[in-house]
Amino acid sequence: MERRDFLKQATLLSIGGILIPSTFLTSCRKETLLEDVKYEGKVLIIGAGAAGLYAAYILKSKGINFQILEASSNYGGRLGKLDTFANFPIDLGAQWLHGKNSILGDLITKSNTKTTVDESVTKYWFNNQLVTTLPKNIDIFNGENLPDISYSEYALQKGLGKEYKYIIENIAGDQGASASRLSVFGNNQEEENWSSGDDDFKFQETFYDLIDQEIAGLVKDKIVLNTIVSKIDYSQAEIILTDSTNNYFKADKVIITVPIPILKSGDIEFTPPLPKEKITAFSKIGMDAGMKVFLKFNTKFYAQNIVGGAICAAYADESIGKAQNDNVLLAFVMGEQAEYLTALGNNDAITKALLQELDTMYNGQASASYISSHVQNWTTNPFIKGAYSYSKIGIGDARKIACQSINQKVYFAGEAMNTNGHHQTVHGAVETGYREVINLLNDIQK
Amino acid sequence: MNKIRILYFLLLNCISVSGQELKIEASYEYLYADQWDKAIQTYNFSRPFEKEKQPLLSNGINTSISYIFKNEKHFKHGINFAYSFFHSAAGNENFNNNLNLHFVNLGYFIHYENAEKWKGFYSDLIFSGTSSVLLRNVNGAPYRYDNIIAKAFGVGGTVRLKLGYYSTWKNNRCFSPFIAFAYTPYLYAPNNERIINQTKGLTSKNWTGIGMVQIGLTFHLRKQE
Numbered sequence: 001m002e003r004r005d006f007l008k009q010a011t012l013l014s015i016g017g018i019l020i021p022s023t024f025l026t027s028c029r030k031e032t033l034l035e036d037v038k039y040e041g042k043v044l045i046i047g048a049g050a051a052g053l054y055a056a057y058i059l060k061s062k063g064i065n066f067q068i069l070e071a072s073s074n075y076g077g078r079l080g081k082l083d084t085f086a087n088f089p090i091d092l093g094a095q096w097l098h099g100k101n102s103i104l105g106d107l108i109t110k111s112n113t114k115t116t117v118d119e120s121v122t123k124y125w126f127n128n129q130l131v132t133t134l135p136k137n138i139d140i141f142n143g144e145n146l147p148d149i150s151y152s153e154y155a156l157q158k159g160l161g162k163e164y165k166y167i168i169e170n171i172a173g174d175q176g177a178s179a180s181r182l183s184v185f186g187n188n189q190e191e192e193n194w195s196s197g198d199d200d201f202k203f204q205e206t207f208y209d210l211i212d213q214e215i216a217g218l219v220k221d222k223i224v225l226n227t228i229v230s231k232i233d234y235s236q237a238e239i240i241l242t243d244s245t246n247n248y249f250k251a252d253k254v255i256i257t258v259p260i261p262i263l264k265s266g267d268i269e270f271t272p273p274l275p276k277e278k279i280t281a282f283s284k285i286g287m288d289a290g291m292k293v294f295l296k297f298n299t300k301f302y303a304q305n306i307v308g309g310a311i312c313a314a315y316a317d318e319s320i321g322k323a324q325n326d327n328v329l330l331a332f333v334m335g336e337q338a339e340y341l342t343a344l345g346n347n348d349a350i351t352k353a354l355l356q357e358l359d360t361m362y363n364g365q366a367s368a369s370y371i372s373s374h375v376q377n378w379t380t381n382p383f384i385k386g387a388y389s390y391s392k393i394g395i396g397d398a399r400k401i402a403c404q405s406i407n408q409k410v411y412f413a414g415e416a417m418n419t420n421g422h423h424q425t426v427h428g429a430v431e432t433g434y435r436e437v438i439n440l441l442n443d444i445q446k
Numbered sequence: 447m448n449k450i451r452i453l454y455f456l457l458l459n460c461i462s463v464s465g466q467e468l469k470i471e472a473s474y475e476y477l478y479a480d481q482w483d484k485a486i487q488t489y490n491f492s493r494p495f496e497k498e499k500q501p502l503l504s505n506g507i508n509t510s511i512s513y514i515f516k517n518e519k520h521f522k523h524g525i526n527f528a529y530s531f532f533h534s535a536a537g538n539e540n541f542n543n544n545l546n547l548h549f550v551n552l553g554y555f556i557h558y559e560n561a562e563k564w565k566g567f568y569s570d571l572i573f574s575g576t577s578s579v580l581l582r583n584v585n586g587a588p589y590r591y592d593n594i595i596a597k598a599f600g601v602g603g604t605v606r607l608k609l610g611y612y613s614t615w616k617n618n619r620c621f622s623p624f625i626a627f628a629y630t631p632y633l634y635a636p637n638n639e640r641i642i643n644q645t646k647g648l649t650s651k652n653w654t655g656i657g658m659v660q661i662g663l664t665f666h667l668r669k670q671e
Contacts (some may be wrong), residue, residue, distance in 0.1 A: 029478070029483060029502055029504065030487060031486070031487065031490055031499045031500070031501060031502060032487055032490040032491050032499055033484070033487040033488050033490070033491040034491065057494060058491070058492065058494065060494075061494035099591060099592070100591045101591040101596065101640065101644045102644045102645075103492060103493065103644055105591070105644065106493065106541065106543075106644070107495065109540065109541055109584060109585070110495060110496075110538070110539070110540045110541040111540070112540060193645075193646040193647040193648075194646075195637075195639075195640040195644065195645055195646035196591075196644065197591035197592045198592050199591065199592050199593070214495070419647075419648075420645055420646060420647045420648040421646065421647070422645075431492075431645060431648060434488075434491065434492040435648065438488070438491065
């Protein structure tokens with residue numbers, strides 16, 4: 001064979017050999033999960049928080065009939081916005097995006113949403129003075145062979161005495177818990193799959209705006225507000241939901257996205273009752289009290305972060321990352337501290353207690369420059385009842401059991417149902433939203 | 447050009463001293479990795495805001511160099527170094543997402559040819575260690591979080607069976623078209639889902655099996671008898 005002939009044949013064979021099998025093989029593989037699944041039934045989503053809204057968004061993209069039932073008078077769940085308090089908008093709920101390697105990180109890039117890494121500097125209230133460093137290392141809650149005991153107990157074991165109590169309370173507060181209730185082992189184990197990154201981002205506008213504009217805006221016509229679902233009867237082929245005013249809603253599938261305290265406290269009655277192991281699993285997932293108090297001053301006398309207060313273990317300069325710079329200090333109060341402040345009974349008393357603490361730290365400057373406050377107490381919201389879920393001592397696989405669907409009809413989403421390390425977060429809630437739609441469609445395919 | 451001549455001379459010299467044949471390959475490679483498929487499929491499912499879907503990581507190119515030692519008449523053995531590249535790109539408004547997957551294989555192989563029975567055909571059975579790195583590129587820049595370029599490494603082992611056909615040898619050189627099938631039963635790549643779908647443990651396992659099909663052309667350079 002002549003070289004020219006050989007090369008010609010080899011080229012033709014190669015092109016044919018490449019194109020034909022690759023085209024055939026590639027066409028056998030679908031680019032999108034559950035691409036061909038069609039569903040004519042109706043899906044009801046309970047709760048218009050991040051998980052419910054995202055589940056709805058996915059259902060809409062798949063052309064599936066759905067409706068969202070929301071108990072409160074607005075959507076967003078533990079996201080909220082206040083425009084009138086300062087010369088910049090304030091997030092009343094979730095405000096930090098924890099790591100950008102997430103679906104919301106992609107959405108931020110796509111929507112050109114302005115965010116900045118929160119690199120604020122911390123001062124510690126330690127032994128009755130503000131200091132920039134602590135004598136002992138407090139980074140003790142990560143690693144191997146950690147015990148299933150509370151943060152406060154473990155800190156004592158590691159030689160962090162009573163003087164570190166509220167420093168540790170702040171670390172636990174980041175997880176939405178009291179240091180006496182959060183499990184060292186459980187929290188560490190649950191976060192093993194954390195994959196979104198360690199930087200915390202603040203929004204120039206608000207977190208709420210991102211969810212509102214990019215997700216909720218696409219499904220808001222399907223949200224029925226002020227609808228408190230009190231009963232779910234899934235004993236028949238058709239699921240019947242009853243609200244607090246005895247209105248009925250019918251569906252073929254239900255996705256429940258309500259916060260874990262709503263499930264724990266039995267605010268929704270299930271027929272037949274939920275399996276015992278699921279109820280036990282709910283009880284193992286913690287959710288403590290939580291509130292955000294915004295304090296407005298006429299001078300900026302405070303540090304960017306103040307950690308270790310006995311009334312509030314974490315204060316943060318709210319203006320960081322914002323386009324304007326009104327002097328707003330956020331008191332981020334979690335766990336037992338939030339319970340204490342809630343028990344004071346009214347917002348004035350809460351504000352007074354916080355101002356007193358800041359006065360102690362800053363020689364009376366807080367009261368002297370105080371203008372106004374806004375208290376957002378998530379604990380007293382009857383449809384939320386707390387901050388966000390945390391790993392109680394003995395949590396084990398509770399989240400995995402809690403999020404399992406029932407009879408291929410009832411599905412569970414929401415940040416507390418996130419089993420891949422992103423519980424407590426908005427992006428974690430979003431992940432459960434699409435995860436449950438995948439589970440639902442998989443069940444249909446079966 | 448002089449550099450190429452010098453390199454060529456060095457290679458010839460190298461073969462004449464200790465080896466028998468040098469093979470340089472270029473090929474198209476088709477990849478199937480079920481767990482990475484799941485991660486990309488989930489990515490596409492979960493992001494309706496991306497109109498153009500992310501293609502699966504399936505089409506790539508491979509290049510390799512093999513060195514056959516002096517050995518028995520029909521059975522020979524040698525070492526092989528291979529590099530593969532797979533690419534997946536989806537262009538969307540404000541969001542161009544690319545996945546770049548690189549493989550490096552370093553292996554040992556057994557070469558069989560029998561001019562009397564097999565005519566011009568030959569086969570290679572290659573056992574290699576495989577390492578991979580998956581990178582993401584968003585809007586033309588390497589994807590970063592926590593100020594570090596995001597990457598996911600993988601490590602495993604691959605067995606590859608290759609069948610080729612020699613064209614006419616001329617001055618101890620020839621080309622051979624070939625087809626190869628490769629199987630990686632276990633590639634430990636715990637962070638690939640983190641790069642593809644920005645999750646870990648949600649869509650897929652931390653390892654995957656991989657099947658590959660290769661079609662290409664080999665250039666053979668054999669020692670002067």
